[in-house]
Amino acid sequence: MHETAQGLYHSLENQRWSFLDRGRTSSELTLPYVLPPDGHNYATKYYTPYQGIGARGVLNLSSKLLLALLPPNAPFFRLVIDRYELDKAKEDLGVEGAEQLRTDLEKALADVERSVSQEVEVQNFRNGIFQALKNLLVTGNSLLYLPDEGGMRVFKLDRYVVKRDPMGNVTHIAIKETVAPMMLPESVREEVYRQEKENSCDLYTAVVREDDHFNVYQDVKGMLIEESVGKYPIEKSPWLPLRYTQIDGEDYGRGFVEEYLGDLKSLEALTKAIVEGSAAAAKVLFMVNPNGTTRSRTLAEAPNGAIVQGSEADVSVLQLNKFNDFRTAQATMAGITDRLSQAFLLTSGVVRDAERVTAEEIRMLSQELEAALGGLYSLLSQELQLPIVSRLMDRMSRSKRLPKIPKDIVKPTIVTGVEALGRGNDLNRLDMFLAGANQVVGPQAVTQYLNVSDYFKRRATALGIETEGLIKTEEEIQQAMQQQQMMEMAQKLGAPAVGPAINAAQEQYMASQQPPQEE
Numbered sequence: 001m002h003e004t005a006q007g008l009y010h011s012l013e014n015q016r017w018s019f020l021d022r023g024r025t026s027s028e029l030t031l032p033y034v035l036p037p038d039g040h041n042y043a044t045k046y047y048t049p050y051q052g053i054g055a056r057g058v059l060n061l062s063s064k065l066l067l068a069l070l071p072p073n074a075p076f077f078r079l080v081i082d083r084y085e086l087d088k089a090k091e092d093l094g095v096e097g098a099e100q101l102r103t104d105l106e107k108a109l110a111d112v113e114r115s116v117s118q119e120v121e122v123q124n125f126r127n128g129i130f131q132a133l134k135n136l137l138v139t140g141n142s143l144l145y146l147p148d149e150g151g152m153r154v155f156k157l158d159r160y161v162v163k164r165d166p167m168g169n170v171t172h173i174a175i176k177e178t179v180a181p182m183m184l185p186e187s188v189r190e191e192v193y194r195q196e197k198e199n200s201c202d203l204y205t206a207v208v209r210e211d212d213h214f215n216v217y218q219d220v221k222g223m224l225i226e227e228s229v230g231k232y233p234i235e236k237s238p239w240l241p242l243r244y245t246q247i248d249g250e251d252y253g254r255g256f257v258e259e260y261l262g263d264l265k266s267l268e269a270l271t272k273a274i275v276e277g278s279a280a281a282a283k284v285l286f287m288v289n290p291n292g293t294t295r296s297r298t299l300a301e302a303p304n305g306a307i308v309q310g311s312e313a314d315v316s317v318l319q320l321n322k323f324n325d326f327r328t329a330q331a332t333m334a335g336i337t338d339r340l341s342q343a344f345l346l347t348s349g350v351v352r353d354a355e356r357v358t359a360e361e362i363r364m365l366s367q368e369l370e371a372a373l374g375g376l377y378s379l380l381s382q383e384l385q386l387p388i389v390s391r392l393m394d395r396m397s398r399s400k401r402l403p404k405i406p407k408d409i410v411k412p413t414i415v416t417g418v419e420a421l422g423r424g425n426d427l428n429r430l431d432m433f434l435a436g437a438n439q440v441v442g443p444q445a446v447t448q449y450l451n452v453s454d455y456f457k458r459r460a461t462a463l464g465i466e467t468e469g470l471i472k473t474e475e476e477i478q479q480a481m482q483q484q485q486m487m488e489m490a491q492k493l494g495a496p497a498v499g500p501a502i503n504a505a506q507e508q509y510m511a512s513q514q515p516p517q518e519e
Contacts, residue, residue: 005206005219009174012161019252023139023157026257029264030054034138035156050271053337054264057344058257062133064345069380070126075117077389079109079405080413109410112402116392125388128152132384136244140255143175144240144384146391148398157252162241164251173207173239188223195221207239214239236394240387246379256376260343267336270329277326285318381414430459453477 003011020035027035031054032046049055070076120126128144131154135142143155143162155175163172178200181192192201205218205228214237218228232238243253257264288296292314299315302308340346389412396402434455437446453472472480 004222004224005174005204005217006202006222008172008206008208009161009176009204012163012172012174015163015251016157016161019139019141019254020157022258022261023141023255026255026261026264027138029261029268030058030138030257031134034134035158038158049268050275051264051267053267053340053344053346054257057340057346058134058137060346061137061256061344062130065133065376065380066126066130068377069385070120070129075113076385076415077113077116077412078415079113079410081105081109082409082411105410108403109405112393112405115396115402116389119392119396120388123151125152128154129384132242136242136253137256140244140253140258142242143173144242146238146240146388146395148238148395160241162251166249168246168248169209170207170241171209173205173241175205175207177203177205179203184220185225185227187227188220188225191223192221207237209234235387235390237387238391240384240391242380242383244376244379260340263336263340267333267340270333270336274326274329274333277320277322281320281322287316287318289314385414386412430455 023035024037027033028047029049029051032049036044036046128151132142132144135154135156139157141157141162143160145153145155147153159177160173160175162170162174165171180199181189181201184192184201184203201220203218203220205216208215213231213233216228216230216232216239218225244255245253247254286299288294288299292311294308294310294314298308298310393402393405393412397404434446434450437450
């Protein structure tokens, strides 16, 4: 048996310290509740930042990533049929049999895609992933747990440790939870009640890789919980340790906020200085010359507009005379704010200041900024999206809510994130090509040389739209053209002359729409 989960957690705890300290600093300047101070509880007083650009940026970037990774009303993955396996099926079933198999599989896979996407919405995975994205951006790390039933749990960096091999594959995970003893199984509950005088205790979970599976077990107070012992295949593990960046030799990731920590610290210090200086400058103090003829009591008690005896030279107002210094700090703040706004994709903060800013400019700027996150999309598609799909499909199959899918023929493919960025670039190139051709050679030459049907299909693919039943086939286009020609002939020659031909064409069209009868 492996070492206890508690022992594993404490043995790996020291390797996490530097990442934890850096994450707490990043959290303090953005969203302090993401990674609270050590020993936090309900009475913890969180630090309140003087600037709000960090919090706004993290929330904005998290929302953008959530919409890119889990777009609403659309599946974020597709089940693709392996063409090599389909070619092998042609040898066994023949061309017609293989095509029929492909048609049946595609219809079934479309139903599976919709069912899995619906499960994501029903179990409210979107909220859990949003919390995980905030943790990733601020601290660089987050741990997701997808149980056999129910929704998703998110663990912060101060609640788990992880160990990876040189290739970045997870080998060990240990989680520390604080639970009430009444939540423990009966086999250990009474012993814990006897040892623990308080209303809570620490529960440790260990996930250890062995060959092609993960062994999972829990213990509390050094006592193994027998009901928790189990194993999962590597690709179907319910524990998903996420990281923002993949750095060779490091078990944890580095956060997005950490990359701009210098700017955030500088902005925090400057904002604090200006806020406190402005508050001091806003204080109004009248000073009276003690050797003058004007009395301070006379000024203090005089109503507005009253006439009093005194000399103007005896009275003065305290001024800081720090305007130029504040202006320098304000200019520095503006430059830092612009850099952070661009980094956090706050488009309103980086759009040029001009009378006329076109929608095309804003769209191009947004696409340029989104493309800068391509590396993050790539990592999350492999460590977040694909494992979630595999885990959900396995969970739904075991509960008999999904049919069994042959693994050697069908594989899930992510269609959002960096893949969506690639399709967006294809769409831009298609539109630029068509617009340039219209300007150079004219619309007539374009219609002569351009395959419109293929252009529509490529444009729909770039937009992620299913074209089946939407775009007419070549046969349908030809039949429609024949009918139109018949109608034109009928108008020119009269109905009696072409009536039989039109009737024959209509009968031929109707016959082509009927499904083939089985022999």
